[in-house]
Amino acid sequence: MMSAALASYNSLSSYDELFEPDGQPRPQTEAMGRFLVRLGERGLRRRQRALERDTRALGLDGQGSGRTEFQRKWPMDVIPRVIPMNEWTRIARGLEQRLLALNLFIDDLYHQQMVVRDRVFPDEVLQSCRYFLKPCIGQNPRFGVWAHIAGTDLVRDSAGRVFVLEDNLRIPSGVSSMLENRSLTKRALPELFDTLHIQPVDGYVARLLDLLVSLAPRAVLDPTIVVLTPGVYNAEYFEHCHLAQHMGVELVEGQDLFVDSDDCVYMKTIGGLVRVHVIYRRVLDEFLDPTVTNPDSVLGCKGLFRAWRAGNVALVNAPGSGVADDKLVYSYVPNLIRYYLGEDPILEQVETYRLVEARQRKKVLSDLRNYVIKPVNESGGYGVVVGEQASDAELSVCRRQILADPRNYIAQPIIELSTGPTLCESGIEPRHLDLRPFVLSGGSRYVTPGGLTRVALKKGSLVVSSSHGGGSKDTWITET
Amino acid sequence: MLLSRLAERVYWLGRYLERAEDLGRAVLTHSRMCLDMPHNALEGFTPLLELSNIDGKLMRTRFGKPAGLLPILRVLVLEDKQEASLLSVVGQARENARACRAIIPEETWESLNRMHLNLLSQVARPGVLRIERSVEKLIVVCQQIHTQLSEGMSRDDAFLFLQAGRYIERADMLLRITQVSETLGSVRDQDAPFADVRWMGMLQAQNAYQVYRREYQGRADLGSTLRFLLSSQKFPRSLWFSLSELARALALLPHGEQLLKECEALRAFALPRDATEPRLYAQGLFAGLASLSDGLYATYFRVAQD
Numbered sequence: 001m002m003s004a005a006l007a008s009y010n011s012l013s014s015y016d017e018l019f020e021p022d023g024q025p026r027p028q029t030e031a032m033g034r035f036l037v038r039l040g041e042r043g044l045r046r047r048q049r050a051l052e053r054d055t056r057a058l059g060l061d062g063q064g065s066g067r068t069e070f071q072r073k074w075p076m077d078v079i080p081r082v083i084p085m086n087e088w089t090r091i092a093r094g095l096e097q098r099l100l101a102l103n104l105f106i107d108d109l110y111h112q113q114m115v116v117r118d119r120v121f122p123d124e125v126l127q128s129c130r131y132f133l134k135p136c137i138g139q140n141p142r143f144g145v146w147a148h149i150a151g152t153d154l155v156r157d158s159a160g161r162v163f164v165l166e167d168n169l170r171i172p173s174g175v176s177s178m179l180e181n182r183s184l185t186k187r188a189l190p191e192l193f194d195t196l197h198i199q200p201v202d203g204y205v206a207r208l209l210d211l212l213v214s215l216a217p218r219a220v221l222d223p224t225i226v227v228l229t230p231g232v233y234n235a236e237y238f239e240h241c242h243l244a245q246h247m248g249v250e251l252v253e254g255q256d257l258f259v260d261s262d263d264c265v266y267m268k269t270i271g272g273l274v275r276v277h278v279i280y281r282r283v284l285d286e287f288l289d290p291t292v293t294n295p296d297s298v299l300g301c302k303g304l305f306r307a308w309r310a311g312n313v314a315l316v317n318a319p320g321s322g323v324a325d326d327k328l329v330y331s332y333v334p335n336l337i338r339y340y341l342g343e344d345p346i347l348e349q350v351e352t353y354r355l356v357e358a359r360q361r362k363k364v365l366s367d368l369r370n371y372v373i374k375p376v377n378e379s380g381g382y383g384v385v386v387g388e389q390a391s392d393a394e395l396s397v398c399r400r401q402i403l404a405d406p407r408n409y410i411a412q413p414i415i416e417l418s419t420g421p422t423l424c425e426s427g428i429e430p431r432h433l434d435l436r437p438f439v440l441s442g443g444s445r446y447v448t449p450g451g452l453t454r455v456a457l458k459k460g461s462l463v464v465s466s467s468h469g470g471g472s473k474d475t476w477i478t479e480t
Numbered sequence: 481m482l483l484s485r486l487a488e489r490v491y492w493l494g495r496y497l498e499r500a501e502d503l504g505r506a507v508l509t510h511s512r513m514c515l516d517m518p519h520n521a522l523e524g525f526t527p528l529l530e531l532s533n534i535d536g537k538l539m540r541t542r543f544g545k546p547a548g549l550l551p552i553l554r555v556l557v558l559e560d561k562q563e564a565s566l567l568s569v570v571g572q573a574r575e576n577a578r579a580c581r582a583i584i585p586e587e588t589w590e591s592l593n594r595m596h597l598n599l600l601s602q603v604a605r606p607g608v609l610r611i612e613r614s615v616e617k618l619i620v621v622c623q624q625i626h627t628q629l630s631e632g633m634s635r636d637d638a639f640l641f642l643q644a645g646r647y648i649e650r651a652d653m654l655l656r657i658t659q660v661s662e663t664l665g666s667v668r669d670q671d672a673p674f675a676d677v678r679w680m681g682m683l684q685a686q687n688a689y690q691v692y693r694r695e696y697q698g699r700a701d702l703g704s705t706l707r708f709l710l711s712s713q714k715f716p717r718s719l720w721f722s723l724s725e726l727a728r729a730l731a732l733l734p735h736g737e738q739l740l741k742e743c744e745a746l747r748a749f750a751l752p753r754d755a756t757e758p759r760l761y762a763q764g765l766f767a768g769l770a771s772l773s774d775g776l777y778a779t780y781f782r783v784a785q786d
Contacts, residue, residue: 232581241581244582250483252483253485256485267481268484268783269483269484270481270482270487270734270781271482271734274481
């Protein structure tokens, strides 16, 4: 029996995560689908209201409590996104494979550059990478790993295939929302946790702490670890607080740190200077050390690079990791996986046109409406132009920008993102979503079971980022 | 180990919270005292304006004479350009709380934020009654926050700095209030009009009236009121008492020995001593407090400078 609310549910041309085109629950996520049907719209609204009450009580709603006016609002939808375990296992393996290759690639770029010599990756691209940092050449971070924490964005197309959309190797955010979302759904939908064997996500913070400890300079038995935040006005400050608190480590700002003439990093405490061994920094490379990059930066700390190069402190992620975050570099990743690992990529990625190459540029410019144009070094959806939704004026600006600086843009076909049932004003409706799992790399690797599902709350919108009216959902990996 | 920056912030959170509460009480008592005085609100508020470093003369030129209650309340409570106004003080408390969010209870941040929003909402449509109501509310919220902090904060160094800030501020405000009132000639004169009203006001502003009445009978006068506010060992808002609490915090802090000695000496100095010239006495107390505050900076807040 279909309830009235779901009988009219229709995801049109997109792949829906929970329901078949005929409105029946998909077999692999059947229990969840049936539960929604049984609960119906009214039941769901009750749960959503309870969830919003809890959100306010926990101070997560941005209304003058936990999050400040600087914290963007991140509304959460009560209906979880469900991915069956067998499918997830493959995705997780694919993510591990990708991060393994990306880290080998970064390490190679800062050493022998074999990948360039073997003509797998062109030198011109490397030389024009904004985040290729010369001061990092010859560095040997522990385990040869540079991007310790990644927040890879995954999307599913209308045929249900999963693609990697972005690698996010610099300072990816959103993991605290993933953790909060879980604690909220546990309160809102407790009965499902009884029946559905949902993989827990709470282990992340402990794994992160283990990773940070393992990165300390050798011979330090009891390392001091800190989280470095740009400060209270940063949009992610809440997350920095959350992670520091839950790991039981200090949350520091640049002004709290001090690099002495012994090339060691210290923090200033009421008991004097205390040596710091590992810094989980949420400050971008360009602001990290005013003596090396941006001389006007007040967010970092003088001498941090020097201390890192001397091997006296671990910076996580390592400076220079962003070189592999360039979206033009992204277009080479499948080949990089084959080159470094001798394996075919487990996960597909979105077809990408290098506008710096004349033939590809010509093809894209002749039909701009059918592509998404992205600047290569931005994140959070900034500067992205979706051809079919752009006005003529926007398209002509876009065309001019591409012609002026083709290295700075790539084009991808428009992907009709998959949808998930979402509780909207007018009922339960399909909304487009993506997924950001978090991958930890060090001596071993760890992938969060699921991740942060972001959902475009505006009808038909394909942009899920919170700066563009996105919300989020809890993500359940369930045993099948 | 507590970061110096956080120690300084939490110390100032303690100070601004205490200042907000003390100032709130003073505003309310003065505002009510005015009702007992003839037609010139400004005169009744002179001690408080002076305490807040607001130039009485300027007020006179600004609002004309006689200044009504509303413009004075606006300056003291709602003017954000005025560093000493309640709105600014609460704003400062909130900024400091924001910086040490990780070590104070979540609900304290929420309460402070709401308090700030509440005051801000008065700015557009001020009215005597509405301002008084929000000041009353502010005092209650300050007390709630003290409970939240003392029930919800771990008893670590951060809490000790909060306490240190709170009691240094309390001692400082008390000294300033007594001094400002004392130097006003008209108030010194027992027989001057409304002297009683003013003395009672001063006690009420310190939430001291009831306790005072239990200790002293008869007419409130300059000597006994001052003695009571400065050196009572029973009244928890007295100077002596504040310094005792400060000493308790210092005793538990690392490297606090020298500061503790100073604090205890100052407390001994605060005990009744009829022979001392009042002005020297007050100067000695002010200097002692300033030196304690400098000591905190040198010992804890300014560690290594690059």
